[in-house]
Amino acid sequence: MPPRDLGEGLSPPTEFGEDCPDDPRGREAAREPAQDTEGPGLSTAEDSDGGLPRAGGPSHERSETGTEIPPIRSTTQREARRLHASLAKKTAIRIASLNMDGFGSLTPDALDNKWGKIYSLMKLNRIGVLLLQETHLTTDRVNSLHKRFSSRIRIYFSSHPDSPTRKDGVAIVVNRSLVSTADADAVEIHPGRAIQLTFKCLGDVPTTVLNIYAPASDGIQARSAFFREVADEYARSPRLQKPQLMAGDFNNIEDAIDRLPMSDPPDNSVLALDELKLALGLMIADGWRATHPDRRAYTFHRQTRNRASLSRLDRIYVTQALFSTALEWDIQQPTLKTDHTLVSVRLTSENAPKVGMGRPVFPLRLLRDKKLAKSMHEAGLKAMKQLDNLESGSPRLITDNPQLIMASLKKEWLRLGREREKQIIPSIMSEIQNLEKAAASLSQKMHIPEDVRAGKVAACMAQAEHLKIKMVRQNQERARATHRMQGERPTKYWSKLHKKQEPRELVQAYEIEGQRSPSGEQCYQKDSQQMAEMAREYHDNIQQDGLDYNQTTGRDEEIDQVLRHIRPALDEEQGITLAEPVAPGEILVALKSTKNDSAAGADGIQYEVWKTLHERYIEDTKHEGRSPLNVVAMLNALYADIEVYGVVPGSAFSEGIVCPMYKQKGERTKIASYRPITLLNTDYKLLSKVLAARL
Secondary structure, X not given: OOOEEOOOOOOOOOOOOOOOOOOOOOOOOOOOOOOOOOOOOOOOOOOOOOOOOOOOOOOOEEOOOOOEEOOOOHHHHHHHHHHHHHHHOOOEEXXXXXXXXXXXXXXXXXXXXXXXXXXXXXXXXXXXXXXXXXXXXOHHHHHHHHHHHXXXXXXXXXXXXXXXOOOOOEEEEEEOOOOOOOOOEEEEEEOOOEEEEEEEEOOOEEEEEEEEEOOOOOOHHXXXXXXXXXXXXXXXXXXOOOOOEEEEEOOOOOOHHHEEOOOOOOOOHHHHHHHHXXXXXXXXXXXXXXXXXXXXXXXXXXXXXXXXXXEOOEEEEEOHHHHOOOEEEEEEOOOOOOOEOEEEEEEEOOOOOEOOOOOOOOOHHHOOOHHHXXXXXXXXXXXXXXXXXXXXXXXXXXXOOHHHHHHHHHHHHHHHHHHHHHHOOOHHHHHHHHHHHHHHXXXXXXXXXXXXXXHHHHHHHHHHHHHHHHHHHHHHHHHHXXXXXXXXXXXXXXXXXHOOOOOOOOOOOEEEEEEEOOOOOEEEEOEHHHHHHHHXXXXXXXXXXXXXXXXXXXXXXXXXXXXXXXXXXXXXHHHHHHHOOOOHHHHHHHHHOOOOOOOOOOOOOOHHHHHHHHHHHHHHOOOOOOOOOOHHHXXXXXXXXXXXXXXXXXXXXXXXXXXXXXXXXXXXXXXHHEEEEEEEOHHHHHHHHHHHHHO
């Protein structure tokens, strides 16, 4: 049969529901189970003008075929198009494949409620596109899923023509917060077993993926015939875009080491699969095997009585061009009940910028950790003793002064917080990691008999899967509790819940002025550190534009001339007030007036750190035998030193981090198209607040 374009066939999405970790309202909303309506599946598609469908809303228009078309608010069309364009320009995307072993249930809290866990899986691993097999989807079921998950995911699917709820079924799930579906085009290659999707990503380049679910119980001949039928579909349709990536459950192995115990050699369907790969222009070896030629890992496990069998049935094939820039080929246990594991890869573009590790900030969630609090207290007491020695008459040196002491203390607090963050791993997560390491280690131990090794590996994989499902359930329960407490109150949680979620935009490259390639093309800088240096130099030059520091006399005269035109002046009393040293009371007032959840500066220390340490100081002063750490007094010593000596080199007190914000106009590769927003250190901003209050 010819390939079939999949048209619209679903009602518009409404609020997402119970199994979405972000909003656990589904216990009270959308409780009706999906109907098991028989019939061929249709994929969903975006509306023609590329807008995002609005959740809920009044009556909907109808297309020529009678299907409902989501209403579009004209005021948001431009924002929607801008969002889709931004997503399409992303230069990295994670694509994964999983055999979900049946639809499961949509009943809240049910163990086999798989789709809620699939959304969690995509969000946790930042999966942009997920290829699913054995889905048993129908139009009604997909409608129900879209109502639960609102506009967060989009499902393109193909069902078995006769028994869609009992056998076969493939689907491609798109994470709409990471991938644009504006120009997505889905084509059914084989009903219930092969579906293809073309979408824009990796720098606004069309990318085509093919989802395969090969026959298993029908035998080798049926599997071989299926691979040939798929190849014939592409041969008969020259206009059909060939995929750059093919993934799924192929129900065969290509190497003897891909099965444990290694009983039978690969079957003859591998030859038909090789012919399909050649016809599509894909590599013969799958990406994981090409990256790990001698490693043993498995994606399918089955326990029959006392015998376990393991196979690597799920694979991802790509073109040679895509393989050269692909990263992070991975096999991991999913967070839902199935007998398969998740296989994934991170695709990048040749034009992807070189991105660093980011900047460290203090982990605020650990502020109440007793072990970390003790370490920070001890480091603070040591610094306070150094400050007391200087105040008692010890000589102030260039290498030993309050500014450098406080700078070192902030670095130590940040180091202690990050080290403690690495140490604190939830016990269930630690168990999962140990089980996954044990399974990987056992797979490589060839001296253990194959039957025994297979049983141990399967047991580790099953236990890891059980713990991951348990962890997801715990997270969902915590999310529900949080929503019941704060979901209907005007809190930050409520604001964040209803705020439009937009992905962060990455600056791809900066244009290098005056530099061109031998062919005459413009050269660009893609290294993030070099780009930051270019931006710093650019903004420094802007501030110095027109200034000649060699002509100091003329500059002083210009300053005096400007000051003569400024009529308001401080009286004597105001001048005396401003000249007075900063007092601890002023610092405390400024600290109490600061807003939580503010971004940290270059030192990574937030306002909450200073506030929490001051609260502990108040508590410690109420108990005898404790050594209170007075951070307000320490800040006062810092400011007093700055008033007398100015900011010393190396203290980084007045340094900031410049964040470029696109002005929504101009070329994105030009530095001038970005507005610089500077993030200053919190102790610097506290001093500014004190001086501003005096004015």
